[in-house]
Amino acid sequence: MKPTIKDVAREAGVSLGTVSKVINNKYVKELTKIKVDEAIKKLNYEPDIYARGLRKNKTDTIAIIIPTVWNPFISEFVYKSEKILSRMGKKLLLCNSDGNSKKEVEYINMVKQNKVDGIIAITYSDIDKYVNTNIPFVSIDRFFSKEVNYVMSDNYEGGKIAARSLFESGCRSLISVGVKSDRKSSTMDRKEGFIHECKKLNVEYKSFEFCDEHRNLGSFLEKIIIENYIENKKIDGIFACNDILAHRIIEKLHKFNINIPDDIQIIGYDGSRMSEEISEGISTIRQNVDLLAKESVKLLLNNINGDKSSHSIVLPVEFISGYTTKKI
Amino acid sequence: MKPTIKDVAREAGVSLGTVSKVINNKYVKELTKIKVDEAIKKLNYEPDIYARGLRKNKTDTIAIIIPTVWNPFISEFVYKSEKILSRMGKKLLLCNSDGNSKKEVEYINMVKQNKVDGIIAITYSDIDKYVNTNIPFVSIDRFFSKEVNYVMSDNYEGGKIAARSLFESGCRSLISVGVKSDRKSSTMDRKEGFIHECKKLNVEYKSFEFCDEHRNLGSFLEKIIIENYIENKKIDGIFACNDILAHRIIEKLHKFNINIPDDIQIIGYDGSRMSEEISEGISTIRQNVDLLAKESVKLLLNNINGDKSSHSIVLPVEFISGYTTKKI
Numbered sequence: 001m002k003p004t005i006k007d008v009a010r011e012a013g014v015s016l017g018t019v020s021k022v023i024n025n026k027y028v029k030e031l032t033k034i035k036v037d038e039a040i041k042k043l044n045y046e047p048d049i050y051a052r053g054l055r056k057n058k059t060d061t062i063a064i065i066i067p068t069v070w071n072p073f074i075s076e077f078v079y080k081s082e083k084i085l086s087r088m089g090k091k092l093l094l095c096n097s098d099g100n101s102k103k104e105v106e107y108i109n110m111v112k113q114n115k116v117d118g119i120i121a122i123t124y125s126d127i128d129k130y131v132n133t134n135i136p137f138v139s140i141d142r143f144f145s146k147e148v149n150y151v152m153s154d155n156y157e158g159g160k161i162a163a164r165s166l167f168e169s170g171c172r173s174l175i176s177v178g179v180k181s182d183r184k185s186s187t188m189d190r191k192e193g194f195i196h197e198c199k200k201l202n203v204e205y206k207s208f209e210f211c212d213e214h215r216n217l218g219s220f221l222e223k224i225i226i227e228n229y230i231e232n233k234k235i236d237g238i239f240a241c242n243d244i245l246a247h248r249i250i251e252k253l254h255k256f257n258i259n260i261p262d263d264i265q266i267i268g269y270d271g272s273r274m275s276e277e278i279s280e281g282i283s284t285i286r287q288n289v290d291l292l293a294k295e296s297v298k299l300l301l302n303n304i305n306g307d308k309s310s311h312s313i314v315l316p317v318e319f320i321s322g323y324t325t326k327k328i
Numbered sequence: 329m330k331p332t333i334k335d336v337a338r339e340a341g342v343s344l345g346t347v348s349k350v351i352n353n354k355y356v357k358e359l360t361k362i363k364v365d366e367a368i369k370k371l372n373y374e375p376d377i378y379a380r381g382l383r384k385n386k387t388d389t390i391a392i393i394i395p396t397v398w399n400p401f402i403s404e405f406v407y408k409s410e411k412i413l414s415r416m417g418k419k420l421l422l423c424n425s426d427g428n429s430k431k432e433v434e435y436i437n438m439v440k441q442n443k444v445d446g447i448i449a450i451t452y453s454d455i456d457k458y459v460n461t462n463i464p465f466v467s468i469d470r471f472f473s474k475e476v477n478y479v480m481s482d483n484y485e486g487g488k489i490a491a492r493s494l495f496e497s498g499c500r501s502l503i504s505v506g507v508k509s510d511r512k513s514s515t516m517d518r519k520e521g522f523i524h525e526c527k528k529l530n531v532e533y534k535s536f537e538f539c540d541e542h543r544n545l546g547s548f549l550e551k552i553i554i555e556n557y558i559e560n561k562k563i564d565g566i567f568a569c570n571d572i573l574a575h576r577i578i579e580k581l582h583k584f585n586i587n588i589p590d591d592i593q594i595i596g597y598d599g600s601r602m603s604e605e606i607s608e609g610i611s612t613i614r615q616n617v618d619l620l621a622k623e624s625v626k627l628l629l630n631n632i633n634g635d636k637s638s639h640s641i642v643l644p645v646e647f648i649s650g651y652t653t654k655k656i
Contacts, residue, residue: 027355061421069397070407071603079398082424086431093389094422096410103414217605244603251608274602275399275572277545280579 003043011039023114046112046134058117062300063093063107065121070096071244072272073287074122077140079276080293081120088301090117101125111135117304120296124181133310136303138296141186143312149299151292151313155186158285158317159193162239162267163201165283165319169265169326171237173204175228177221177249178241180211187241190269190285194239206235221252229264230256236264243268246282250324265325271317283325285317331371339367351442374440374462386445390628391421391435393449398424399572400600401617402450405468407604408621409448416629418445429453439463446632448624452509461638464631466624469514471640477627479620479641483514486613486645487521490567490595491529493611493647497593497654499565501532503556505549505577506569508539515569518597518613522567534563549580557592558584564592571596574610578652593653599645611653613645 009019012035021028022036039045062085066074082092093116097103104123108130110116118136131137131144139150159176166174176194178187191207198205206228214220228235240246246268250260258264271286273279295313321327337347340363349356350364367373390413394402410420421444425431432451436458438444446464459465459472467478487504494502504522506515519535526533534556542548556563568574574596578588586592599614601607623641649655 021355027349068407068604069410070400070403072398072400072403075398075400075403078422079396079424082397082422086424092422094406094410094420096407096414244605247602247606247608251606254608274575276396277572278575278579280575280582 003045005045007043008036008039008045011043012036058304059115060089061091061093061116062297063095063110063116063119065095065097065104065107065119065123067099067122067124068096069094072274073243073270073289076272076276076289077122077293080289081297084293084297088297090301097123097125099123099125101127105130108135108137111137118300120300124185133308136300138300138303140292140296143184147310149303149310149312151296151299151315152186153287153292153315153317155189155317156193156196158269158287159190159195159239160197161193161317161319162190162269162285163194163197163203163205165321165325166237166239166265166267167197167201167203169237169261169328171203171265173235174198174237174239175205175224175235176207176239176241177224177245178207178209179245180209190239190241204234217248218252221249222255225249225252225256225258229258238264238266240266240268243270243272243282243284246284246324250282260324261326267319267325271320281320281322283322284320286320287317288315291315331373333373335371336364336367336373339371340364386632387443388417389419389421389444390625391423391438391444391447393423393425393432393435393447393451395427395450395452396424397422400602401571401598401615404600404604404617405450405621408617409625412621412625416625418629425451425453427451427453429455433458436463436465439465446628448628452513461636464628466628466631468620468624471512475638477631477639479624479627479643480514481615481620481643481645483517483645484521484524486597486615487518487523487567488525489521489645489647490518490597490613491522491525491531491533493653494565494567494593494595495525495529495531497565497589497656499531499593501563502526502565502567503533503552503563504535504567504569505552505573506535506537507573508537518567518569532562545576546580549577550583553577553580553584553586557586566592566594568594568596571598571600571610571612574612574652578610588652589654595647595653599648609648609650611650612648614648615645616643619643 005019009016018028019036022033069075069078085092095107104125104127111119120138122140128144131148133147137148139148141152143150176191178191181187208224210217210220240249246266253260268282268284271284273281299311333347337344346356346360347364350361397403397406413420423435432453432455439447448466450468456472459476461475465476467476469480471478504519506519509515536552538545538548566577568577574594581588596610596612599612601609627639
């Protein structure tokens with residue numbers, strides 16, 4: 001049975017009110033706080049914020065968990081989310097997790113300890129057991145369970161659009177390049193949409209996925225290019241499952257003096273410009289970052305304000321023509 | 329005369345201890361808190377954290393003020409700063425100010441209210457009167473006063489290196505392009521270093537600065553290219569005072585079908601890669617972001633821990649050869 005606040009009070013030898021003060025970060029003597037914290041830890045007690053109704057003690061601070069902000073798609077998302085939060089008087093705590101689940105759980109615990117009000121997360125780590133309906137949480141680009149809010153782009157449709165755009169620009173032999181994931185991921189949806197469309201268009205295709213056993217991404221990409229273009233001039237179009245990967249492939253194509261888009265055309269995914277001011281870029285499937293930020297913040301704030309229902313939002317994507325595909 | 333904590337207590341009609349509790353975010357009755365807050369506001373009282381010795385109530389939270397995180401140089405800096413802070417058990421509050429001084433002052437006030445421990449800021453706003461020795465503060469890339477910590481790159485030397493590198497790649501007629509600023513800025517230092525070196529090398533040069541009266545950056549850049557290249561084939565090298573500006577110029581050169589680096593070579597400033605994984609980029613003067621993050625965090629934490637002395641740190645820069653200059 002789940003421990004209650006009464007169990008904690010009994011364990012710590014203090015009153016219910018004192019435990020409540022500690023949970024809500026109100027002033028109690030240091031020694032009392034330590035006793036209560038130890039009891040909470042020992043019993044693995046999690047304060048149920050909903051059972052207490054709306055939280056009295058809001059911090060007006062939201063944590064955002066991302067793999068790294070040093071990525072144009074993510075920095076645009078963080079920039080836009082912070083702008084919206086700021087207009088609502090909320091502050092943003094930034095966590096670059098680099099996929100470290102321990103660091104991610106630390107922030108989830110901050111919600112339990114009422115140090116932040118809620119979390120928006122782009123995470124692919126194994127933290128499922130920590131993410132539950134008891135904490136205000138919005139997942140971007142990943143499905144946890146029906147009970148956890150998520151916002152994502154229409155990845156399957158994005159993959160279809162990529163295949164169709166390459167076909168319409170004249171490509172007849174395509175490959176997709178992605179990164180393997182254990183769980184059903186956005187990358188997989190993009191690939192499946194891509195394959196679906198290739199079949200429909202009756203276009204040759206292959207798909208490649210980088211995984212741990214390949215070790216080095218650079219040599220993995222070179223091998224693909226050598227086997228599928230240099231040794232036999234076959235492919236004329238590449239769909240990369242994200243823009244960073246597209247740029248890595250472009251570096252390799254340059255290295256082999258393969259002309260883009262004359263020899264090979266390439267489409268990425270994300271639509272991340274380097275900064276707000278720069279307009280030029282690669283051809284890509286653009287996620288609507290404005291809407292992504294807006295919808296995630298809205299869901300999270302509703303959640304914090306007591307909305308117990310969970311929502312899933314899928315946003316449309318669009319093809320953006322850049323210098324890596326032929327103009328038609 | 330500056331108001332003291334005694335004046336606040338008298339004004340609010342409470343004891344010194346109560347004022348101290350409010351300042352340190354400890355529990356007092358809501359009404360008492362309001363009275364004290366009003367007295368603090370009325371008297372414009374600023375708690376002197378050093379006079380009280382080390383602060384008892386650390387938040388272990390640092391705020392970082394930046395114009396926008398949606399910029400590869402800044403997102404790299406934020407990423408690396410957060411990594412260092414995280415290893416020390418500190419959290420990072422992110423503020424995209426977009427040059428809005430009101431928003432910046434809000435964060436400075438959070439230090440005064442003990443809601444964050446200190447600030448690292450990249451700001452060009454007019455907030456001089458708010459930045460003083462009374463709050464732990466480190467300025468990046470800008471000098472406030474001798475009493476305020478700052479960390480910056482050797483901008484003057486960077487400008488010299490840019491001119492010399494263009495000269496060594498064969499350029500004989502150079503221009504620099506920057507953005508005008510009211511105060512002595514890093515951009516101006518870069519330009520001055522550039523001019524110094526041009527004179528020394530006996531190379532033709534001109535310098536252009538975008539300012540408010542030009543209104544549109546795009547047409548300003550086009551005008552420079554038309555007058556200095558298309559109408560008379562004069563310039564063969566451009567130094568842009570930052571990478572984003574360099575990319576804007578590259579877009580315009582592409583528009584006019586001017587070949588880079590055969591017709592015009594170009595060097596930017598910052599050395600910001602799009603993300604950790606991407607290696608390819610423009611030729612640039614690279615700031616050492618690792619050191620920039622490390623030194624700023626170190627200075628700030630020393631400051632928070634009671635080091636009253638102020639420090640100025642100037643970091644070396646280096647030329648990175650990319651696709652926008654000729655290999656020599």
